[in-house]
Amino acid sequence: MTGSTTRLPRGLVPLLVVSGVVLLVTWGLAQGVWLTNLHNGLLALAFTLVGAYVLHQRRDHPEGVLLLVAGAVQAVLFWGRQIGHAGDPASAGVQWAAWLGVWPIALGIALVTLAVIGFPTGRLPSSRWHPVVAVVVALALASAVLSLLWPVEYGAAGLAVPHPFAGPAPDAVAALWSALAHPAYLLFQVLWPVAIWARWRSATGWVRRQLAWLLLAAALAALVLVVGLLGWHSPTPGLLAATVVPVVAGLAVVHGEHAAAYSALTWMSRRGHADDLPADLARATGEALGAPATLWLGSAELLRPVGVWPGADDPAPLPTADLGARVSRRVDLDAGRVGALTVDRRDQLTPREDRLLDDLAAQAALVLQHLTFGEMVERERRAGHLDRLTPRERDVLELMAEGLSNAAICERLHLSVKTVEPVVGSVFAKLSLHQQPDTNRRVLAVLAHLRSAERPASP
Template sequence: MTGGPPRLPRGLVPLLVVSAVVLLVTWGLAQGVWLTNLHNGLLALAFTLVGAYVLHQRRSHPEGALLVVAGAVQAVMFWGRQVGHAGDPTSVPVQWAAWLGVWPIALGIGLVTLAVIAFPDGRMPSLRWRPVVAVVAALTITCSTLSLLWPVEYAAAGLAVPHPFAGPAPDGVATLWSALAHPTYVLCQVLWPVAIWLRWRGASGDVRRQLAWLLLAAAVALTVLVVGLAGWRTPTPGLLAVPLVPLVAGLAIVHGQHAAAYAALTWLSRRGPAADDLPTDLARATSEALGAPASLWLGTADRLQVVGTWPPTGLDPEPVAAADLPAASRLVGLSGSRAGALVVGRTDPLSTADVRLLDDLAAQAALVLEHLTLRELVEGERRAGHLAGLTPREQEVLELMAEGLSNAAICERLHLSVKTVEPAVGSVFAKLRLQQQPDTNRRVLAVLAHLRSVEGLAPARTEE
């Protein structure tokens, strides 16, 4: 038996939150339809369902967690206002429900602001945003505390229910509330487009597409708001259109994850097999797809050394044994005594989709490491003079075979016909006393593995 408390089943907490939110929204709607509050119920469902889906796709995703919490706060507000609006104002339970429907307003706006700033990966655009986030947190906590203790926002919320434990707010509290609350709400809403714009400036590719989705949804909601104000002199249509924004945001996040996975699995086709630093390219693709530093290691099971890392650190980690690698790692079996590993610096558990993606990238890592090993081996054989029996053309063909090129690719690289390349390939096998293999990359592994076993040479990594 293993020690420690038992872990909850994966996805249980988001499921419980979604269930609670659906219950609160249903309970609130049972009190009747109050149009000026209906958008809070729709926002509660949108935020919670989208956040839970994001967490299902990638466990412990910070943006998903923010959306779920924001949805839960919106659900409490919606339920409390519905009960307070339709219930008996003299009833104590109704008064407490109305209290729950009012004071978290600032908290909800603050959570939405954090979600916008952190969109789409759950991280701040830069470290410079830390003071901004700290100020927003301090202001929202202060406003929420004032609203919790006194009925300073009951009138704005459209509720005539008495506060459950306090009378009218003292003059000093009312003055402080007027000086803080509405400027705080305006500040938060101004930060939304600013954060998106700054994120857009420093982003590219998939992140920009995700931001574009969010901006499009916000533009649609804003257009509906303007039309409602101009045509019917009411913001209700615009408020009812606002839940479209978190729905589209969730779709953008999930689509971005799929796009990142696709980009990670197609990095080689975009870089090409002749790229200068394939290990670093693969580490970068892994890091961008899984949202954490990644590194590629090569050596033996007892001593692995890093051959590619992203983001660059300027320092090479100390060699480690395969048994000492972190949990988010995949060992890569290579020919002979060589070994490799693909390591991801994730401390949170990997989701099912992340595990599948990491497994696929590890399979690519095996090809990259074999490619690296084979090129080193060819160079070692050349320096040792063991390929002296091959003609220059045969040596050139063998090097291209070691890069994993097929006969057709070798023809294209050397601008030669098949009738010229195929005899050269056959001659290489003949001089190395090997039976000719089908035209696959495995023949290269067989040739060089044979050379290594016959000559007893271990390839040495070239020091840069």
């Protein structure tokens, strides 16, 4: 008997987490409105609902998972503080609830920090951020353990409830807490703008637009914070306004990925006739997947770059056997030709990105066929074989180069389909291309290239 793995229905876990968070926030609000704790409840709802939304749109998206877990931690903090603030300090249940409302603070801040560092893809800006993440996790765990064992953070949380199993923290523990936790919290928050700046430097296209959305939301929350401090001498308005940041972040993640995928798959409709097809495709691929991309063409042994993004020196020829070590898709063409589309990503693609790369590889096959087709026509042109075309055949070829279908060519030349189709077939036969009449899009790319090659060079 072979074992089988049963996968939970899509959306079940996020739904359960959302239900639990709503329950905790409602339970906490039933204890009364404690204004200095209200932002924790709103953040819990915002993080959780946005995380669930991202995961509904993009299953297993790392950013969605971070937002969902951060929301769950915020819900526990809000509920525990509400119970500890309104309940009987002598009650053991109230003491344990208050304890739960305090010690995970470091974990909550660390989760938000990781979400900011990974925004919008859930991946690190570069491999150099791995040690930074390790430090964030280590500091958060150490701070959480100290807060779990002693009431070192009760005063900052505004709770006067006794710790459920420990008395006042020893002086050494209190000193260690002050030296560790407070600088760690400051470091976490300093990392937020640093991570966004690092991502912005290497980002292009839709990633920068997503970052701009996040920055705009953060600027709005900061403005409200400043107004609250100056006008009411309280940070509460700013803390409440901060709930807009995760909402905007979630919308930016989902909308940005939808838009990036759409932009990548419709790149050809936005290009001009003077554009370079291989470079255009490489750019569409790189912007959609957030990494440099290269389109290759060659033989079964060696590939050469024909389209590179971002524009830089062409990479060295690539042995076809080395494709397996890269994020790539191989494209087998006619007559022993081999092509490939590669992306310089060190981390694995998400399932959505895998499907997108498959679709782009299908477009790469058409682009590479254009190149192969163009080489054949260029050889025919150099050999003078294009001179063998009759005036009618030249007229038809020119109209095919404009992207016209056979029916449109008939209308333009005022001829019948029975007259035009043999002419189209004759053009391909004289060029030894053996193509079908409906391949006029390939001719469009070829003739655009030939026209540019035939233009006189600028002095």
